[in-house]
Structures are given as C-alpha cells and as structure tokens.
Amino acid sequence: YYNENSILYLDGKWVKAAEAKVDLYSQTMHHGNGVFEGIRSYGSAAGPNIFRAKQHFERLKYSAERMAIKFPYSVDELVKIAYELIEKNNIDNAYIRPLIYLGANMKLITCGETHIMMAAWEWPPYLGDEALKVMISSYQRPNPKSIPIDAKVTGNYTNSILATNEAKKNGFDEALLLDSDGYVSEGSGQNFFYVKDGVIYTPPLGNILPGITRATIIEYAMELGYPVVEKLFVPEDMRGAEVAFFTGTATEIASIASIDDMEFKKDWKETIAYELFQMYRARVTNEELSESAVG
Numbered sequence: 597y598y599n600e601n602s603i604l605y606l607d608g609k610w611v612k613a614a615e616a617k618v619d620l621y622s623q624t625m626h627h628g629n630g631v632f633e634g635i636r637s638y639g640s641a642a643g644p645n646i647f648r649a650k651q652h653f654e655r656l657k658y659s660a661e662r663m664a665i666k667f668p669y670s671v672d673e674l675v676k677i678a679y680e681l682i683e684k685n686n687i688d689n690a691y692i693r694p695l696i697y698l699g700a701n702m703k704l705i706t707c708g709e710t711h712i713m714m715a716a717w718e719w720p721p722y723l724g725d726e727a728l729k730v731m732i733s734s735y736q737r738p739n740p741k742s743i744p745i746d747a748k749v750t751g752n753y754t755n756s757i758l759a760t761n762e763a764k765k766n767g768f769d770e771a772l773l774l775d776s777d778g779y780v781s782e783g784s785g786q787n788f789f790y791v792k793d794g795v796i797y798t799p800p801l802g803n804i805l806p807g808i809t810r811a812t813i814i815e816y817a818m819e820l821g822y823p824v825v826e827k828l829f830v831p832e833d834m835r836g837a838e839v840a841f842f843t844g845t846a847t848e849i850a851s852i853a854s855i856d857d858m859e860f861k862k863d864w865k866e867t868i869a870y871e872l873f874q875m876y877r878a879r880v881t882n883e884e885l886s887e888s889a890v891g
C-alpha cells in the first residue's frame with residue numbers, strides 16, 4: 597500500500613507519504629479513538645469510478661459523531677478530494693483510506709485537534725474464486741451497548757484482529773463472529789449472508805456494521821426478485837444451505853466453502869451469490885459512474 601512516491605492528503609495539503617508526520621501522543625494511537633473508511637475505486641472506460649463515495653463519507657461523518665469527534669468537512673468536499681487523490685497517484689483501481697485522527701491527548705474523553713488523512717493505493721479488482729474456510733470465532737462481536745459497533749472506530753478493530761489471528765492460527769482463512777447473544781453477526785471486516793431454499797438470509801442491523809456492500813447486494817437481490825430476509829440466526833440454522841458468502845468493499849463478494857464442519861457444496865457458479873457477484877462487478881465498473889461522479 598505504500599511506496600515512496602505515494603501522495604496523500606493531510607489536513608488540506610498534499611504530501612509525500614514518506615514525509616508525513618504524526619504526533620506520537622495522538623489519542624488515536626494510545627486509546628483507539630479515531631474513525632476511518634475503506635473505499636474502492638474501479639477503472640472504467642469513462643475514467644475511475646469511486647463506488648458509492650458519498651455513502652462512505654457519510655458513514656465516516658456518522659462514525660465521528662458517535663465518538664464526539666469534530667468533523668469540520670463536507671461530504672462533497674471529501675468526495676472531490678478522493679477523486680483528486682487517485683488522480684495525483686495515477687491509479688484507477690484503488691483502495692482509498694480516509695482516517696480521522698486526534699492530536700496529542702492523554703485524557704479519556706474525546707479531545708485534541710481533529711486531523712484528516714486520506715491515502716490511496718493500487719488494488720486490482722478481486723478475482724479469486726477460491727472459496728474461504730471459515731471458523732466460528734471464540735471472540736464475540738462487542739455488544740453495541742459497550743461500543744458503537746455500527747461505526748468504523750479504529751479501536752473496534754482490535755476485536756477483528758484477535759478473531760483473524762485465531763482463525764489463521766487454526767488453519768482457517770477467515771473468522772465469523774457471533775454477537776453477545778450467540779447469533780451470527782459478521783466477519784472481521786465483512787458482512788455475512790447465506791442462501792437456503794432460494795431465500796437469502798443476513799443478520800439485521802444492530803450487532804453489525806451497516807455495510808455499504810451489504811445494502812447494495814440486498815438492493816440487487818430484490819431487483820432480481822430473490823427474497824431477502826434480515827433476521828437473527830444461529831450457526832445451526834445454516835445447515836443445508838446452498839451457499840454462504842461475505843460482502844465488503846475490500847472483499848467484494850467472497851464465497852465460503854465451509855464454516856467449521858459445515859460445508860456448502862453447491863457449485864459457486866451455479867448459485868444466486870455468483871449471479872449477484874457478476875452484477876456487482878458489472879455495476880462497479882460501469883453503471884454507477886454517473887451516480888458517483890456527481891458524488
């Protein structure tokens with residue numbers, strides 16, 4: 597993600613990544629009070645398309661509000677900066693990372709100056725058809741009464757890191773986390789779906805990050821006439837499912853081969869999930885261009 601020629605946006609200026617400095621007493625570094633986004637741009641015949649740019653920056657603003665972090669930026673201005681950023685770095689297929697972080701402070705209350713940085717790096721579209729081996733994590737997703745789980749707060753990701761470490765250590769590719777009541781919630785950085793008897797199921801909002809890809813996939817499924825049910829379920833409810841998959845900006849739509857000892861045997865290319873993935877890939881590179889070009 598980093599090379600010496602990367603240019604990033606930092607508090608109103610364009611700076612070389614190698615020359616950008618951060619205060620080591622930043623509250624974000626010590627106590628995890630910062631908010632961020634993960635955004636993708638796709639090359640298309642008409643130029644780069646930042647997929648659902650406005651929604652991502654709106655979520656960034658919402659995340660900041662949840663942590664009482666000042667957000668002195670407009671969403672439209674941030675969309676414009678994101679386009680300038682990929683242009684300056686000369687990349688079309690990019691991952692874009694805005695981060696709002698706080699200045700020096702050791703108090704356990706939101707304070708210190710608000711800073712913004714935005715970086716981008718090359719990220720080719722996901723091509724892997726390799727289905728993931730997933731484990732049910734022994735780590736729970738934090739209870740939303742403890743932490744704003746619907747916001748992208750830097751500190752929330754220590755939970756994701758623990759779950760991924762555990763999954764990899766046990767020979768799995770990814771973790772699926774349950775909420776504090778034992779219902780399926782989401783992956784370390786992805787939302788979760790499964791399909792059984794032609795019905796698409798996904799956990800409701802509440803104990804998950806409201807994923808932009810999740811909302812997109814629900815929208816597309818409804819457009820195709822597939823029933824989508826948002827409800828709480830336990831791992832055992834998935835037994836006999838045709839397919840399970842993760843969604844996320846970075847992940848796009850990733851098929852799942854198994855969850856613990858439960859295998860999903862249907863040929864990926866024969867599933868509703870694959871049809872949705874194809875639709876997603878077509879639209880991120882073409883049809884939404886006009887929508888996101890205006891922000």
Ligand code: PMP
Nearest residue numbers: 785786787805807808809844845
């Ligand atoms: N859940 C978590 C915990 C995430 O970090 C992400 C990635 N932002 C997602 C779900 C997927 O969200 P999106 O589709 O908006 O990228």
